[in-house]
Amino acid sequence: MELVGGKTAARGAETRLVRVEREMNDHGAMTVRVVETGELRTVVACASSDLRERLALVTAGAEFPLRLAPSPGRGNSWVALGR
Numbered sequence: 001m002e003l004v005g006g007k008t009a010a011r012g013a014e015t016r017l018v019r020v021e022r023e024m025n026d027h028g029a030m031t032v033r034v035v036e037t038g039e040l041r042t043v044v045a046c047a048s049s050d051l052r053e054r055l056a057l058v059t060a061g062a063e064f065p066l067r068l069a070p071s072p073g074r075g076n077s078w079v080a081l082g083r
Contacts, residue, residue: 013069013081024056035063044077051080
């Protein structure tokens with residue numbers, strides 16, 4: 001398990017190659033697609049403000065590895081842990 005903002009993130013963290021489908025919005029959420037499976041994931045939080053700033057600069061279509069964990073208590077949403 002990993003910590004996000006002092007709280008424990010859900011189990012199941014994994015690093016996947018993702019493509020940005022929707023850039024980060026004013027609420028800090030963005031949509032990425034797992035390249036290997038085609039699965040869409042909504043990223044709703046980031047482990048650090050530095051990571052959030054870096055992801056906010058990424059444009060639609062960009063591909064990169066991203067470490068993600070399911071967001072606790074938020075349905076099918078994800079927390080970005082690292083890039």
